[in-house]
Amino acid sequence: MFEKLKAEVCRANLDLVAEGLVIQTWGNASGVDRERGVMVIKPSGVPYDGMKPEHMVVVSLGDGGAVEGNLRPSSDTPTHLELYRAFRDIGGVVHTHSLYATAWAQARRKIPSYGTTQADYWFGDVPCTRLLTPREIKNDYEKNTGRVIMETFRKLNPLEHPAVLVASHGPFTWGRDVQEAVHNAAMLEFVARLAGETLRLAPKTRSMQRALLDKHFLRKHGPAAYYGQKSIPTL
Amino acid sequence: MFEKLKAEVCRANLDLVAEGLVIQTWGNASGVDRERGVMVIKPSGVPYDGMKPEHMVVVSLGDGGAVEGNLRPSSDTPTHLELYRAFRDIGGVVHTHSLYATAWAQARRKIPSYGTTQADYWFGDVPCTRLLTPREIKNDYEKNTGRVIMETFRKLNPLEHPAVLVASHGPFTWGRDVQEAVHNAAMLEFVARLAGETLRLAPKTRSMQRALLDKHFLRKHGPAAYYGQKSIPTL
Amino acid sequence: MFEKLKAEVCRANLDLVAEGLVIQTWGNASGVDRERGVMVIKPSGVPYDGMKPEHMVVVSLGDGGAVEGNLRPSSDTPTHLELYRAFRDIGGVVHTHSLYATAWAQARRKIPSYGTTQADYWFGDVPCTRLLTPREIKNDYEKNTGRVIMETFRKLNPLEHPAVLVASHGPFTWGRDVQEAVHNAAMLEFVARLAGETLRLAPKTRSMQRALLDKHFLRKHGPAAYYGQKSIPTL
Amino acid sequence: MFEKLKAEVCRANLDLVAEGLVIQTWGNASGVDRERGVMVIKPSGVPYDGMKPEHMVVVSLGDGGAVEGNLRPSSDTPTHLELYRAFRDIGGVVHTHSLYATAWAQARRKIPSYGTTQADYWFGDVPCTRLLTPREIKNDYEKNTGRVIMETFRKLNPLEHPAVLVASHGPFTWGRDVQEAVHNAAMLEFVARLAGETLRLAPKTRSMQRALLDKHFLRKHGPAAYYGQKSIPTL
Numbered sequence: 001m002f003e004k005l006k007a008e009v010c011r012a013n014l015d016l017v018a019e020g021l022v023i024q025t026w027g028n029a030s031g032v033d034r035e036r037g038v039m040v041i042k043p044s045g046v047p048y049d050g051m052k053p054e055h056m057v058v059v060s061l062g063d064g065g066a067v068e069g070n071l072r073p074s075s076d077t078p079t080h081l082e083l084y085r086a087f088r089d090i091g092g093v094v095h096t097h098s099l100y101a102t103a104w105a106q107a108r109r110k111i112p113s114y115g116t117t118q119a120d121y122w123f124g125d126v127p128c129t130r131l132l133t134p135r136e137i138k139n140d141y142e143k144n145t146g147r148v149i150m151e152t153f154r155k156l157n158p159l160e161h162p163a164v165l166v167a168s169h170g171p172f173t174w175g176r177d178v179q180e181a182v183h184n185a186a187m188l189e190f191v192a193r194l195a196g197e198t199l200r201l202a203p204k205t206r207s208m209q210r211a212l213l214d215k216h217f218l219r220k221h222g223p224a225a226y227y228g229q230k231s232i233p234t235l
Numbered sequence: 236m237f238e239k240l241k242a243e244v245c246r247a248n249l250d251l252v253a254e255g256l257v258i259q260t261w262g263n264a265s266g267v268d269r270e271r272g273v274m275v276i277k278p279s280g281v282p283y284d285g286m287k288p289e290h291m292v293v294v295s296l297g298d299g300g301a302v303e304g305n306l307r308p309s310s311d312t313p314t315h316l317e318l319y320r321a322f323r324d325i326g327g328v329v330h331t332h333s334l335y336a337t338a339w340a341q342a343r344r345k346i347p348s349y350g351t352t353q354a355d356y357w358f359g360d361v362p363c364t365r366l367l368t369p370r371e372i373k374n375d376y377e378k379n380t381g382r383v384i385m386e387t388f389r390k391l392n393p394l395e396h397p398a399v400l401v402a403s404h405g406p407f408t409w410g411r412d413v414q415e416a417v418h419n420a421a422m423l424e425f426v427a428r429l430a431g432e433t434l435r436l437a438p439k440t441r442s443m444q445r446a447l448l449d450k451h452f453l454r455k456h457g458p459a460a461y462y463g464q465k466s467i468p469t470l
Numbered sequence: 471m472f473e474k475l476k477a478e479v480c481r482a483n484l485d486l487v488a489e490g491l492v493i494q495t496w497g498n499a500s501g502v503d504r505e506r507g508v509m510v511i512k513p514s515g516v517p518y519d520g521m522k523p524e525h526m527v528v529v530s531l532g533d534g535g536a537v538e539g540n541l542r543p544s545s546d547t548p549t550h551l552e553l554y555r556a557f558r559d560i561g562g563v564v565h566t567h568s569l570y571a572t573a574w575a576q577a578r579r580k581i582p583s584y585g586t587t588q589a590d591y592w593f594g595d596v597p598c599t600r601l602l603t604p605r606e607i608k609n610d611y612e613k614n615t616g617r618v619i620m621e622t623f624r625k626l627n628p629l630e631h632p633a634v635l636v637a638s639h640g641p642f643t644w645g646r647d648v649q650e651a652v653h654n655a656a657m658l659e660f661v662a663r664l665a666g667e668t669l670r671l672a673p674k675t676r677s678m679q680r681a682l683l684d685k686h687f688l689r690k691h692g693p694a695a696y697y698g699q700k701s702i703p704t705l
Numbered sequence: 706m707f708e709k710l711k712a713e714v715c716r717a718n719l720d721l722v723a724e725g726l727v728i729q730t731w732g733n734a735s736g737v738d739r740e741r742g743v744m745v746i747k748p749s750g751v752p753y754d755g756m757k758p759e760h761m762v763v764v765s766l767g768d769g770g771a772v773e774g775n776l777r778p779s780s781d782t783p784t785h786l787e788l789y790r791a792f793r794d795i796g797g798v799v800h801t802h803s804l805y806a807t808a809w810a811q812a813r814r815k816i817p818s819y820g821t822t823q824a825d826y827w828f829g830d831v832p833c834t835r836l837l838t839p840r841e842i843k844n845d846y847e848k849n850t851g852r853v854i855m856e857t858f859r860k861l862n863p864l865e866h867p868a869v870l871v872a873s874h875g876p877f878t879w880g881r882d883v884q885e886a887v888h889n890a891a892m893l894e895f896v897a898r899l900a901g902e903t904l905r906l907a908p909k910t911r912s913m914q915r916a917l918l919d920k921h922f923l924r925k926h927g928p929a930a931y932y933g934q935k936s937i938p939t940l
Contacts, residue, residue, distance in 0.1 A: 023660060026587065045698025072699055075689065097587045103664055106585040107672035115341040115403045117261065117332045134681035141685055168585045168678045190258060194338055196671055201431055202342035208403045211369035215376055219310065228280025229307055350811040350873045352731065352802045425728060429808055436901055437812035443873045446839035450846055454780065463750025464777055493895060496822065515933025542934055545924065567822045573899055576820040577907035604916035611920055638820045638913045666906055 001068065002040055005031050006053040009040045012178040016096060017048050019186050026097040028074040031178035032084050034091075037061045041080060043071035061085070075142065082146020083174060087158040092178030094185045097170045100192035101185075104128070105165035111195045112207045118191040119208065119216035123160035126188065127152050131167050145169070160217070163188045236303065237275055240266050241288040244275045247413040251331060252283050254421050261332040263309040266413035267319050269326075272296045276315060278306035296320070310377065317381020318409060322393040327413030329420045332405045335427035336420075339363070340400035346430045347442045353426040354443065354451035358395035361423065362387050366402050380404070395452070398423045471538065472510055475501050476523040479510045482648040486566060487518050489656050496567040498544040501648035502554050504561075507531045511550060513541035531555070545612065552616020553644060557628040562648030564655045567640045570662035571655075574598070575635035581661060582677045584668045588661040589678065589686035593630035596658065597622050601637050615639070630687070633658045706773065707745055710736050711758040714745045717883040721801060722753050724891050731802040733779040736883035737789050739796075742766045746785060748776035766790070780847060787851020788879060792863040797883030799890045802875045805897035806890075809833070810870035816900045817912045823896040824913065824921035828865035831893065832857050836872050850874070865922070868893045 012029040016022040025048070030041035040056050058068035064081050066073075074080075080093045096102075104111050104126075111126040113119055118126075129148045136144040149164050149172065162184045163173040173188055175181040198205055219226055247264040251257040260283070265276035275291050293303035299316050301308075309315075315328045331337075339346050339361075346361040348354055353361075364383045371379040384399050384407065397419045398408040408423055410416040433440055454461055482499040486492040495518070500511035510526050528538035534551050536543075544550075550563045566572075574581050574596075581596040583589055588596075599618045606614040619634050619642065632654045633643040643658055645651040668675055689696055717734040721727040730753070735746035745761050763773035769786050771778075779785075785798045801807075809816050809831075816831040818824060823831075834853045841849040854869050854877065867889045868878040878893055880886040903910055924931055 024657070026590070043699065075696065099660075099664055100667065102585065102587060103667035103671055106664070106668040107675050109672055115337065115405070117337060117405065120261070131679060132682070134679065137679070137681040137685050168682055170585070170587065187259070190334075194334055194341070196667065197335065197338035197431065198341040200435060200670060201338055202344055205342050209366060209369065209372070211372040212367070212403055215372050226310065229278070350807065350875070352807060352875065355731070422729070425804075429804060429811070432805065432808035432901065433811040435905060436808055437814055440812050443811075444836065444839065444842070446842040447837070447873055450842050461780065464748065494892070496825070513934070545931065569895075569899055570902065572820065572822060573902035573906055576899070576903040577910050579907055601914060602917070604914065607914070607916040607920050638917055640820070640822065666902065670905060 002033060002036075002038065002058055003053065005033055005040045006056040006058075008178055009042070009056050010051060010053040012092065012094070012182045013042045014048060014051065015179075015182050016094065016185065019182070021096045021098040021185055021189060022048075023097070027095060028076055028080075029092065029094045029178055029182060030074075030077075030080045031092045032061065032090075034061070034084075038067055039077075039080060039084060041073050041077055043069070044074050046071065076145075078140070078142035079146040079149075079172070082143060083149065083172065086146075086150045086153075087174065089159055089176070090174040090181075091176050092181035093172060093174045094178070094181040095170070095172050096185055096189075098185065098189045098192075100196060101163075101165065101171040101188050102169075103196065104192050105170050106168060108167045110165070111192055112205075113213055114195055114198045114205055115208055116212065116216045117194060119213045120220055121162070121184065121187050121191070123157075123217045123221075124213060125161075125207075126163050126165060126191070127156065127161060128165040129167050160221075237268060237271075237273065237293055238288065240268055240275045241291040241293075243413055244277070244291050245286060245288040247327065247329070247417045248277045248286065249283060250414075250417050251329065251420065254417070256331045256333040256420055256424060257283075258332070262330060263311055263315075264327065264329045264413055264417060265309075265312075265315045266327045267296065267325075269296070273302055274312075274315060274319060276308050276312055278304070279309045281306065311380075313375070313377035314381040314384075314407070317378060318384065318407065321381075321385045321388075322409065324394055324411070325409040325416075326411050327416035328407060328409045329413070329416040330405070330407050331420055331424075333420065333424045333427075335431060336398075336400065336406040336423050337404075338431065339427050340405050341403060343402045345400070346427055347440075348448055349430050349433045349440055350443055351447065351451045352429060354448045355455055356397070356419065356422050356426070358392075358452045358456075359448065360396075360442075361398050361400060361426070362391065362396060363400040364402050395456075472503060472506075472508065472528055473523065475503055475510045476526040476528075478648055479512070479526050480521060480523040482562065482564070482652045483512045484518060484521065485649075485652050486564065486655065489652070491566045491568040491655055491659060492518075493567075497565060498546055498550075499562065499564045499648055499652060500544075500547075500550045501562045502531065502560075504531070504554075508537055509547075509550060509554060511543050511547055513539070514544050516541065546615075548610070548612040549616040549619075549642070552613060553619065553642065556616075556620045556623075557644065559629055559646070560644040560651075561646050562651035563642060563644045564648070564651040565640070565642050566655055566659075568655065568659045568662075570666060571633075571635065571641040571658050572639075573666065574662050575640050576638060578637045580635070581665045582675075583683055584665055584675055585678055586682065586686045587664060589683045590690055591632070591654065591657050591661070593627075593687045593691075594683060595631075595677075596633050596635060596661070597626065597631060598635040599637050630691070707738060707741075707743065707763055708758065710738055710745045711761040711763075713883050714747070714761050715756060715758040717797065717799070717887045718747045718756065719753060720884075720887050721799065721890065724887070726801045726803040726890055726894060727753075728802070732800055733781055733785075734797065734799045734883055734887060735779075735782075735785045736797045737766065737795075739766070739789075743772055744782075744785060744789060746778050746782055748774070749779050751776065781850075783845070783847035784851040784854075784877070787848060788854065788877065791851075791855045791858075792879065794864055794881070795879040795886075796881050797886035798877060798879045799883070799886040800875070800877050801890055801894075803890065803894045803897075805901060806868075806870065806876040806893050807874075808901065809897050810875050811873060813872045815870070816897055817910075818918055819900055819903045819910055820913055821917065821921045822899060824918045825925055826867070826889065826892050826896070828862075828922045828926075829918065830866075830912075831868050831870060831896070832861065832866060833870040834872050865926075 057073040292308040527543040762778040
């Protein structure tokens with residue numbers, strides 16, 4: 001069962017490698033089927049070479065229990081589950097240790113919105129979580145990672161800020177489906193690199209003007225969008 | 236109609252991707268036919284994969300109205316039109332969000348002329364615009380982007396400075412035709428990277444000497460040029 | 471004799487080039503056969519192109535004398551021998567001048583543990599040796615390089631810190647066999663680059679919390695590990 | 706005539722492009738035949754694509770006059786000639802605008818010897834020239850570029866320091882033949898990048914110890930060398 005979602009999730013995990021966002025087995029992508037109440041995710045610590053849809057693991061969105069598959073799910077499964085439970089409109093989640101986004105996470109800094117490149121995808125900063133407490137690390141670490149993300153997003157719309165940096169760790173991204181989550185992971189890596197380079201040229205660079213942020217985000221997103229085609233053309 | 240120019244503009248847009256200057260759909264190239272009073276430009280938000288000359292959009296250089304093509308032109312069309320109207324000797328315009336040039340634009344800094352590499356293409360700095368006002372952003376944003384570029388070039392010859400950084404946004408380049416505009420976009424990315432690296436090695440680096448700038452720019456450009464061959468050899 | 475080990479060591483040396491860790495002839499990998507008391511290592515200053523298992527040199531683990539092979543062993547042979555003698559559980563050693571790890575060695579700084587990426591492989595910092603004295607350089611330089619590494623590891627477990635930076639020189643890595651030593655050389659290069667980028671974003675970044683370091687290292691290593699699969703699946 | 710040298714020089718120019726050291730037409734390589742008193746060099750401003758040995762230009766080592774070839778020689782020809790006249794043991798010269806070496810030249814800083822990677826090729830720093838005076842720039846610019854290099858090497862052995870950074874311009878390298886000059890251009894680019902990265906990790910890094918510099922340079926060069934094989938093995 002769940003053949004289509006397994007194929008999409010497998011494809012997404014391989015795309016992360018092809019995009020240079022995952023080295024070794026440091027990364028995972030998942031997708032959700034909310035009607036049937038399941039999440040499909042990459043198995044833990046398995047090589048990408050030769051990975052196939054049938055290796056994907058199906059777990060219950062409710063209690064996280066195994067539904068299908070012989071392999072252990074990614075060790076980050078509890079974090080993915082927390083994200084799907086809290087962010088009702090998302091359909092895919094991606095976690096990587098991609099170089100530039102992870103450097104910001106290690107620096108424990110949000111990525112400021114320095115220009116229109118970022119404003120096309122993020123309606124402002126890319127937020128960074130607080131550090132977990134020793135107690136949150138010792139017990140239910142992966143679940144608490146999800147909870148500290150929730151805490152960071154109390155006043156943020158996850159579809160207007162489709163990524164978070166987990167302090168001392170790395171980025172999680174999401175989207176309406178798993179392909180969009182992969183796409184946002186690639187965009188995040190680019191804006192993370194761009195913001196770092198900007199900061200080195202002018203360490204005191206301030207965030208972009210509010211009016212410009214509104215203009216760029218809203219010309220691509222929301223009811224007044226005028227970027228792109230009214231219907232996607234068949235080329 | 237306009238088959239030759241459409242083919243050139245399509246080719247130029249694909250070259251930007253091949254040169255690594257455009258990721259996703261963040262970029263556009265256009266060419267002009269001044270005799271017939273039209274500009275040919277990439278459609279907005281359309282994937283590069285499978286893009287063909289017939290997808291290019293033809294608009295009037297006069298009022299910007301559609302002349303040919305079923306797709307919406309690039310959302311940056313009004314900026315391109317402003318550039319063609321003000322800079323009478325240019326035949327092609329390119330806009331990208333290429334990494335290093337965009338970082339300088341986000342840092343809101345002109346790129347100083349640190350050495351002969353830049354002096355072979357720019358007769359001095361690569362200028363950066365002022366920020367737009369909230370009013371200029373809210374109404375006619377793309378047209379006002381063109382106007383703030385004009386303001387920056389009041390005392391500059393566009394063919395001696397074939398690029399501009401739009402503050403908090405990214406670079407525009409141009410040339411006698413669209414191929415030259417693409418070439419200048421690639422050169423700009425290289426000098427932007429080189430200048431950033433120079434600045435990190437020696438943050439107080441001063442601009443190159445005027446005599447050296449004159450020597451290098453003028454041995455390649457203008458009536459006393461002695462670089463290259465008198466006539467282009469057939470190899 | 472030693473055909474299998476020679477093939478593995480030859481393969482490892484070529485993998486270093488393929489991974490971009492070795493340019494020119496700046497690097498070498500070796501493997502050990504402790505039962506037979508020999509080390510197999512790359513010949514000195516020989517081009518990688520056309521390198522075959524039969525070119526590998528076999529030396530005695532005891533006195534370093536030639537056992538098999540017509541070529542001179544790598545000039546770093548005495549360093550490799552010292553490492554095998556002191557670190558009884560390792561089976562492979564790699565030396566490179568890879569860009570980012572070598573920069574830390576030249577900066578004479580240990581790589582702090584800034585996040586979970588590093589904590590998956592290192593149980594803390596990547597240590598850096600002291601400088602050798604002029605006397606240690608003049609006589610038995612390569613052997614003394616091994617000894618200063620031992621000095622650095624007096625209170626460290628080499629399998630929990632599978633790399634060292636030799637000050638003003640470059641990295642050595644090791645593992646249970648030569649393939650693992652190559653893998654650790656690639657991981658080291660990534661964490662060296664990531665740590666440098668982190669430091670530039672926030673020069674005062676502190677090391678990660680002890681609880682998080684324990685969590686990540688120990689979920690992958692040791693008796694309580696829960697990362698990956700209980701048995702390696704056949705995909 | 707000079708078919709062998711033309712083929713070598715053509716090959717060397719194409720190798721510079723393949724190694725990523727030359728973009729556009731920013732670079733040139735030459736070789737010398739001291740017995741016949743000629744230098745063979747790349748033509749000026751000619752595309753690399755389709756370049757063949759017969760396009761190389763032969764000029765007199767004595768007066769720089771044309772000996773063979775219909776194309777103009779590289780505009781840097783007078784600099785190459787000055788180098789061959791002053792450095793009697795060199796057989797090839799290369800000029801590039803490669804990214805990292807050019808950044809040091811623009812920063813007008815010598816590259817300090819931070820570690821053994823550089824010490825394998827340079828017996829100390831990579832020197833940087835003084836700025837040319839306006840008068841030296843206005844008349845005989847390319848010849849004066851050669852002369853300011855000579856001035857920089859008054860107390861240096863060019864075979865122990867096979868490169869120079871020309872301030873506000875870029876690097877020249879040389880070697881016993883043109884292939885070695887290309888090889889040294891690639892090595893220079895690597896050590897320039899490595900030194901920049903080192904400086905960013907620890908801005909106060911001091912040069913390596915004299916004893917270590919001697920050890921590394923002299924174990925590869927000179928009568929007491931013990932690196933590599935006594936005779937080059939046939940693999």
